[in-house]
Amino acid sequence: MRLSKFHLATVKEVPADAEIVSHQLMLRAGMIRKLAAGLYTWSPLGLRVLRKVEAVVREEMNRAGAIEVLMPAVQPRELWEETGRWEKFGGQLLKMKDRKEAWYCFGPTHEEVVTDFARAELHSYKQLPLNFYQIQTKFRDEIRPRFGVMRAREFLMKDAYSFHLSAECLEREYWNMYNAYTRIFTRLELKFRPVQADAGAIGGSVTHEFHVLAESGEDAIAFSDGSDYAANVEKAEAMAPATGRTAPAAALERVATPTQRSIDEVSGFLGVAAAGCLKTILVRGNDGLVALCVRGDHEINEIKASKLAELPGEPVLADEAEIVKALGCKPGFIGPVGLPDSIPVIVDRDAAVLADFVCGGNQDGSHYRGANWLRDARLSRVEDLRKVVDGDASPDGKGQIRLARGIEVGHVFQLGTKYAEALNASVIDQSGKSQVLAMGCYGIGVSRIVAAAIEQNFDAAGIVWPEPMAPWRVVLCLINPKNDTNVAAVADALYADLQARGVDVALDDRGLRAGGMFADMELIGIPHRVVVSERGVAAGTFEYRARRDSESRQLSRDEVLALFA
């Protein structure tokens, strides 16, 4: 590509509301331009990168045996009503009406459509297994779109859906996709980690997320420093403590805490470590209020709480009025001692081994000191309720938990028969009986990968692309071609040679001064730069510099060609 014929649009300034580095650099490099909240135009430069990522994804999906399709972005309401998700999907589902007043949605995902396709196309076990995938625009009406294309409303996604006769076959394909994803992120040269994840409301068995590791990541992941164990903190199990509960030593004593409500305040005021305090919260259960207890220095894991039989799928905290009505005190003074019998007390494993602890007094302005389970407080059940913290024992028994932040770029999932059942997608098996299809689904956030890659690969000058997704692999920079016509001629010849060898090369013939040209090429992150100048032409050499290096080298023409062979 001759850059004089391209449309580069780098800028020096960036809006104050671009918070993370990938958003800032994508705007400065002119890769994207915002149209509205969460909606971006991909410029020619940005699109080149997006297409490179897409190409790697497509190649590896094809290699793994998946078959590409393209489904409609707009989907009819009736289909979504068959699975009940027209209502259940919530506010993220963008709904609209056509001229006949019929309802449609802009697809946030394609389980319904692909299953509808499958029930029409698949009739016999002989056609299975199959894995259909597409690379397509999705729309999710996020509450708060932010960070540029990282959390946009409209985004490009690769989604694949596999169909099987048996759970065993589904599981084989699941690991096939897991391996394909590992190849994709490895080829893209990203630092990533597959992590065990929560199956969510869908309730499948095994599921993994693929996270690109980055400080700015929106997800917290836990991994072991002594093994391959890695899990989303939502999922990571907090192991039972090694030592049991010690016998009560202190007497129960009510102490005044006139204004101290939070663990920090109470622990500071009473001079007791947070780990010696008990945090009790009241949530609305399926049948009245439920108390959940964790150690003061721990936090409740909502995902784990949502799985308790006593609680609805999405637990809601009791509000102040409910608490006052039930206990006669305000939030901040709740504890398990003397709670009404109607309120189950579910206690985290670590909180359950506390002895002589501090907890709320169920009376405004008071806490208990020296409280003990059984002697003073009822304990209905012990469960894993808390979020893991750095230093916890790894659930696989090897090493300790460390925490890191990640950007979720892929997710593999065994759906089972949920959608196939709802939409009645089945085939005839060997024995002539109708069998509901088992399904898997596998997503990759293609546009998000572009941003995630920048979060891992940048420096003060701009983006430092991994080669497989760089807009061009190498750029030839012309210095002062007007002074010496040989410069342009030499550059043109080298450009033609590289192109003939299939090298993805750009020729910066825009006529900029050296400084501006170098700054642009570094900002947009081209991995290799070859300078063609009057000096070099006279000496028969080219100046070469890798984007990641700070030093340049003089190379002969053959050496340049050999670099990109």
Next chain:
RNA sequence: CGGGGUAUAGCUCAGCCUGGUAGAGCGCUAGCUUUGGGAGCUAGAUGUCGAGAGUUCGAAUCCCUCUACCCCGACCA
């Protein structure tokens, strides 16, 4: 959804409190000089001050309504 903020030139923003000729930097156009790390000088073009209604002799500025965008908030027990 609740709270807060912003909306002015192509871009990034100042001006608004205290009403009175529409501003800066960058970018853009032309000329001259310059030419290996975002050049300098000179001359120039560019505005529905988000929309609507109001107060006023007069509104970017004050009041009201609307819209868009951004930030914060989902554990405090």
